[in-house]
Amino acid sequence: MKRPGFNFWGLLPAQLIMLLTMIIPIGIIVVVSFSTRGAYGGFDYIFSLESYQRLLFSVGWTDELEFNPQYLLIIGRTILLAATTTAICLLISFPAAYFIAQRQGQLKVILLYLVTLPFWVSMIVRVYAWLIILGKNGVIDGTLSKLGIVDNLGSLLFNNGAMLVGLVYSYVPLMILPVYASIEKLDPALIEASHDLYGGRWKTLFRVIAPLCKPGMVAGAVLVFIPSLGAVIEPMLLGGGKKMMMGNLILNQFGMDRNWPFGAAVAVVMMGLVMAVMILNALRAARKQAETA
Amino acid sequence: MSGTLADKTADRGKSVEIKAVSKRFGSFEALKTVSFDIYDNEFFTLLGPSGCGKTTLLRMIAGFERPTGGDIALKGKNIDSLPPHKRRVNTVFQSYALFPHMTLEENIGFGLQNLGWDKERQRERVWQMLQMVHMQEFRLRKPTQLSGGQRQRIALARALAPEPEVLLLDEPLSALDLKLRQAMRNELQALQRQTGITFIFVTHDQQEAMDMSDRICVLGDGQVQQLGTPREIYEDPANRFVADFIGESNFLAVNVLSVAGDKAKVRTPFGFDIEARQKAAQPKTRAMLSLRPEKITIGDRGAAATMEGEIIQQNYLGTHSQYVVRVGETDVLVTSANDRNDTMGYEVGETVSLGFDPASARVLGE
Numbered sequence: 109m110k111r112p113g114f115n116f117w118g119l120l121p122a123q124l125i126m127l128l129t130m131i132i133p134i135g136i137i138v139v140v141s142f143s144t145r146g147a148y149g150g151f152d153y154i155f156s157l158e159s160y161q162r163l164l165f166s167v168g169w170t171d172e173l174e175f176n177p178q179y180l181l182i183i184g185r186t187i188l189l190a191a192t193t194t195a196i197c198l199l200i201s202f203p204a205a206y207f208i209a210q211r212q213g214q215l216k217v218i219l220l221y222l223v224t225l226p227f228w229v230s231m232i233v234r235v236y237a238w239l240i241i242l243g244k245n246g247v248i249d250g251t252l253s254k255l256g257i258v259d260n261l262g263s264l265l266f267n268n269g270a271m272l273v274g275l276v277y278s279y280v281p282l283m284i285l286p287v288y289a290s291i292e293k294l295d296p297a298l299i300e301a302s303h304d305l306y307g308g309r310w311k312t313l314f315r316v317i318a319p320l321c322k323p324g325m326v327a328g329a330v331l332v333f334i335p336s337l338g339a340v341i342e343p344m345l346l347g348g349g350k351k352m353m354m355g356n357l358i359l360n361q362f363g364m365d366r367n368w369p370f371g372a373a374v375a376v377v378m379m380g381l382v383m384a385v386m387i388l389n390a391l392r393a394a395r396k397q398a399e400t401a
Numbered sequence: 402m403s404g405t406l407a408d409k410t411a412d413r414g415k416s417v418e419i420k421a422v423s424k425r426f427g428s429f430e431a432l433k434t435v436s437f438d439i440y441d442n443e444f445f446t447l448l449g450p451s452g453c454g455k456t457t458l459l460r461m462i463a464g465f466e467r468p469t470g471g472d473i474a475l476k477g478k479n480i481d482s483l484p485p486h487k488r489r490v491n492t493v494f495q496s497y498a499l500f501p502h503m504t505l506e507e508n509i510g511f512g513l514q515n516l517g518w519d520k521e522r523q524r525e526r527v528w529q530m531l532q533m534v535h536m537q538e539f540r541l542r543k544p545t546q547l548s549g550g551q552r553q554r555i556a557l558a559r560a561l562a563p564e565p566e567v568l569l570l571d572e573p574l575s576a577l578d579l580k581l582r583q584a585m586r587n588e589l590q591a592l593q594r595q596t597g598i599t600f601i602f603v604t605h606d607q608q609e610a611m612d613m614s615d616r617i618c619v620l621g622d623g624q625v626q627q628l629g630t631p632r633e634i635y636e637d638p639a640n641r642f643v644a645d646f647i648g649e650s651n652f653l654a655v656n657v658l659s660v661a662g663d664k665a666k667v668r669t670p671f672g673f674d675i676e677a678r679q680k681a682a683q684p685k686t687r688a689m690l691s692l693r694p695e696k697i698t699i700g701d702r703g704a705a706a707t708m709e710g711e712i713i714q715q716n717y718l719g720t721h722s723q724y725v726v727r728v729g730e731t732d733v734l735v736t737s738a739n740d741r742n743d744t745m746g747y748e749v750g751e752t753v754s755l756g757f758d759p760a761s762a763r764v765l766g767e
Contacts, residue, residue, distance in 0.1 A: 297498035300465055303485040304492045305512035306563065315511075319502045399543075 141372035149366035159373035190336035205288035266348035274342035283328035290324025416599040422471035449620035491560035499544035512563040530558040675759040681766035696761035707756040
């Protein structure tokens with residue numbers, strides 16, 4: 109079928125870039141995930157489902173398979189942390205974005221600039237800062253002990269909470285910006301109309317403002333959820349390697365453990381999760397469009 | 402209509418009282434001190450050019466703005482401290498402001514739900530409102546699927562559904578095309594009669610105001626210029642601003658010879674003196690004589706004060722023709738009804754005699 113506006117030769121450069129940077133690398137990952145681990149690292153082109161099997165089962169002493177949820181646990185923790193991060197980002201972003209949208213002129217520009225400011229600093233440095241804040245004798249522990257409020261709080265690091273703080277901190281700007289854009293676009297007359305029709309503050313917020321800002325919130329949620337799913341630095345530094353996420357698992361398999369096929373299999377699972385989110389979002393958008401058309 | 406109105410207003414209650422209300426935005430004085438009452442069951446119009454403060458006043462009644470000074474009372478009760486959602490007042494917004502994520506049904510029911518009506522009563526009222534604006538079959542549509550006129554109707558239905566004490570309309574017809582606007586004028590007027598709710602209508606369109614209103618408040622420069630029935634405002638303008646803003650008028654510079662009560666004797670630029678009703682004229686000063694173009698007769702139709710002039714411009718406008726006649730050094734605008742088949746009108750260059758009844762002229766302060 110010939111689509112209007114689709115010019116094969118004209119779009120060739122773009123197609124080549126897609127092919128070289130997206131489709132071939134993903135294809136390689138998928139192929140590797142179905143191959144066999146090489147004797148000295150790397151992989152051999154021998155078809156095997158072993159890597160996927162390993163996600164659920166481990167091989168016992170007598171070669172029997174037993175269910176082992178150790179990797180499922182990591183996948184579950186990853187999804188849970190990413191989802192929680194998204195939810196917390198949403199809770200923080202909405203009031204923050206609303207506050208910024210209500211400011212006037214120069215102040216608004218400055219506040220938006222401050223939101224994007226962390227992107228100018230390396231991610232590792234930013235996450236490292238939390239080591240200093242949360243660590244033993246760090247900003248929180250040190251201050252609280254000095255004030256005599258809590259004695260020896262110790263380290264707040266290396267747990268799910270610390271990872272969550274790092275994730276929220278890293279990705280909250282990605283939520284604030286689209287939510288801000290949708291609030292900014294909101295017709296103030298609609299808010300007045302709600303008040304005029306006896307809608308108080310909360311009714312107006314939940315029945316008029318929030319539904320109209322949903323596109324921004326969904327966009328923000330996708331932008332936060334996907335990188336949280338693949339986060340490596342936050343769990344590495346703040347989770348201390350004890351609490352792994354999928355990103356660390358993949359890194360370890362390609363690095364220390366030298367099990368490329370298994371690392372590739374985990375990567376395929378993660379891509380599947382990301383794609384599931386994207387497809388759900390696309391379906392939702394398509395339905396929305398069909399509704400208004 | 403003005404006669405019946407006098408009876409209507411005689412013992413009617415007051416819907417809204419504007420008591421010495423003023424409003425400033427920073428150093429800008431949007432509204433100087435204004436005071437007037439709006440009666441029950443009245444179609445009341447705030448008319449004025451943009452920036453005259455009419456929308457500000459409407460927004461203060463709705464509660465979106467707070468007066469800098471003065472009080473506003475609704476049904477005799479001071480509402481200054483009430484937020485918009487506690488005022489029994491609804492607004493039809495200029496942009497309609499229909500909720501795009503709700504169906505028409507949900508839009509109309511929004512206010513009722515917030516007021517805590519029970520489900521059954523809500524449904525009945527929504528249906529009744531849809532019927533009133535003839536939009537029953539669209540009830541499950543979203544506002545984006547409607548035309549401008551249909552949105553307008555739904556905005557009206559939504560604002561009228563909660564049975565407000567007063568309905569505020571902020572230039573609701575300005576976004577419609579000419580034909581639709583004309584139809585909506587009639588519909589609005591009928592709705593007001595039918596519901597008996599006080600309508601406060603804001604517009605800059607004098608035609609609209611004259612067509613629909615029981616009373617008009619002409620605002621200019623943040624002040625009430627005149628308040629009265631359409632007839633009073635047109636026939637008896639309080640000042641030059643009103644005479645100029647409502648309809649067309651000839652403004653002739655005159656010398657005031659003497660003032661006696663509401664009459665003033667003035668010397669016209671045409672060389673003769675007339676005695677006409679006056680407002681704010683001082684003896685031995687200059688003033689403005691306002692003379693409506695249609696009050697001047699052309700040809701020999703017989704009038705008290707007559708003069709001669711040469712036609713320098715003529716425009717045929719169907720029901721009437723418009724002429725510019727040079728009398729001495731003054732150009733006079735005259736309109737003449739094309740109500741006779743035997744005259745073909747006048748041509749440029751013809752010399753004609755003009756006449757007017759001094760009773761239709763007004764002497765206004767400069």
